[in-house]
Amino acid sequence: MNKPLLRGLYAITDERLMTESDFLSKAEQALLGGARLIQYRDKSTDTEKRLHQAAVLKQLCEQNSSLLIINDDIKLALTVQAHGVHLGKDDTSIDHARQQLGENSIIGISCYNQLDLALEAEKAGADYVAFGAFFPSPTKPDAHTASLELLKSAKQPLQLPICCIGGITVDNADTLIDQGADMTAIITDLFSSNDIQTTASHITRLFS
Numbered sequence: 001m002n003k004p005l006l007r008g009l010y011a012i013t014d015e016r017l018m019t020e021s022d023f024l025s026k027a028e029q030a031l032l033g034g035a036r037l038i039q040y041r042d043k044s045t046d047t048e049k050r051l052h053q054a055a056v057l058k059q060l061c062e063q064n065s066s067l068l069i070i071n072d073d074i075k076l077a078l079t080v081q082a083h084g085v086h087l088g089k090d091d092t093s094i095d096h097a098r099q100q101l102g103e104n105s106i107i108g109i110s111c112y113n114q115l116d117l118a119l120e121a122e123k124a125g126a127d128y129v130a131f132g133a134f135f136p137s138p139t140k141p142d143a144h145t146a147s148l149e150l151l152k153s154a155k156q157p158l159q160l161p162i163c164c165i166g167g168i169t170v171d172n173a174d175t176l177i178d179q180g181a182d183m184t185a186i187i188t189d190l191f192s193s194n195d196i197q198t199t200a201s202h203i204t205r206l207f208s
Contacts, residue, residue, distance in 0.1 A: 004083075007207060008183060009030075009037075010035070010037045011191075012165075013191070014139065024053070024057070026191055027057055029200070030191070035066060037067045038057065038067070039068075039071055039086055040068065054068070067084070068080070069108060070086070074092065083105065089110065089117070094107055094121065109130065112131065112144040113147070118131070121160075126160060130162075131164055132144075132164055134151075135168060146164075168186050170203055
């Protein structure tokens with residue numbers, strides 16, 4: 001089974017921007033606007049809420065031919081049959097995630113501003129790598145800073161899709177796409193928008 005093309009708008013949920021009452025409607029607007037992937041990211045300890053939201057989000061993704069990625073929770077990914085997981089430097093290993101989720105699952109890795117981490121992730125069997133933050137990020141104001149030079153230099157040695165994250169907006173996403181970004185992960189500019197679907201559509205068109 002061939003894995004899906006990893007390209008386009010990568011929406012990441014945020015419990016501060018999406019209340020329980022509007023979570024699903026906001027997620028659906030992003031998907032209707034063309035988000036190719038959506039990452040469920042919720043750091044709360046409310047297991048029941050997380051399970052419910054992830055399960056319904058999986059249904060929405062299936063309806064919109066998009067992919068559901070779970071942030072740092074292999075058990076939840078397995079339970080809702082998500083398409084994959086995204087892991088950070090302090091999370092479980094790629095090998096362990098692959099053993100648990102299977103060969104067809106998508107495993108993404110945060111590599112911050114370090115090309116060496118990305119090269120190691122590729123060797124370990126990751127499906128995509130993420131660099132950032134490229135711009136000041138309201139979500140993670142203390143995040144490592146990644147440069148356009150890093151993005152340009154990473155394109156040649158890496159054979160994996162590259163996701164860019166950190167302060168990306170409708171006004172600066174094209175800068176990263178022009179330099180080779182395969183995906184732009186967006187949180188604040190998307191889910192704080194007064195018209196999420198239009199914002200998502202605008203960014204999606206940049207990949208055309």
